């Protein structure tokens with residue numbers, strides 16, 4: 403069914419070139435958007451210059467292009483959005499929903515996750531010391547519906563789970579930026595790996611604090627290697643060979659449980675992707691792999 407209000411996105415962090423696991427996520431979010439007549443965006447989540455590189459960004463964008471996965475609007479780079487994140491953090495601090503925290507990991511561990519300096523209540527401003535800024539969660543038994551996994555319930559614990567939104571090194575953190583941009587880009591549907599499932603309830607609280615409505619969520623299984631670890635740069639997942647784009651796409655569709663026989667005649671990328679969108683059936687994604 404065409405849904406021109408549908409806005410989805412693929413939002414990789416450029417820690418390395420695109421590998422098979424990230425291609426599977428990109429393809430799933432692309433096909434979900436296309437099959438619903440929606441808009442699909444690419445956003446580069448380049449917040450951490452110590453782990454990410456401009457070279458990885460360029461390689462990811464080139465790989466997406468080689469696989470026919472073109473963003474419908476100009477690609478957004480989070481490294482160009484710092485001023486907006488800064489403003490949002492100030493706004494959250496004014497609302498009493500974010501606080502400066504100089505507690506070390508060791509201190510937090512020793513206090514069972516509580517903040518010994520009582521920074522959450524504003525009792526200890528760090529002064530000249532390096533500090534992070536955390537979002538102040540509230541206790542919640544959060545229930546929501548995942549479009550693939552069905553009903554979800556997550557316990558959010560105030561203070562113990564409070565996520566960092568500005569790191570001590572001065573970098574804006576994923577939890578804030580992902581929500582800020584999904585709101586700003588009017589994303590209605592998020593399709594992403596189930597390794598991010600645990601973040602969802604916290605992110606919904608950040609949506610609400612920033613005045614946004616959380617999107618519909620679909621978490622798909624992550625692709626694992628022979629040792630059962632998520633494919634990632636840390637696990638030395640090989641970069642995709644862009645010259646084999648048709649074969650890579652077919653493998654990604656098979657990993658997503660789609661009917662390969664419907665695709666057998668498709669030998670070029672555009673035919674393959676349009677046929678895959680026309681026959682896309684997310685309910686075929688293997689439940690066992692989650």
Ligand code: GLU
Nearest residue numbers: 413414415447580594598
């Ligand atoms: N940038 C995140 C990652 O590469 C994904 C963010 C998201 O899809 O919510 O893991």
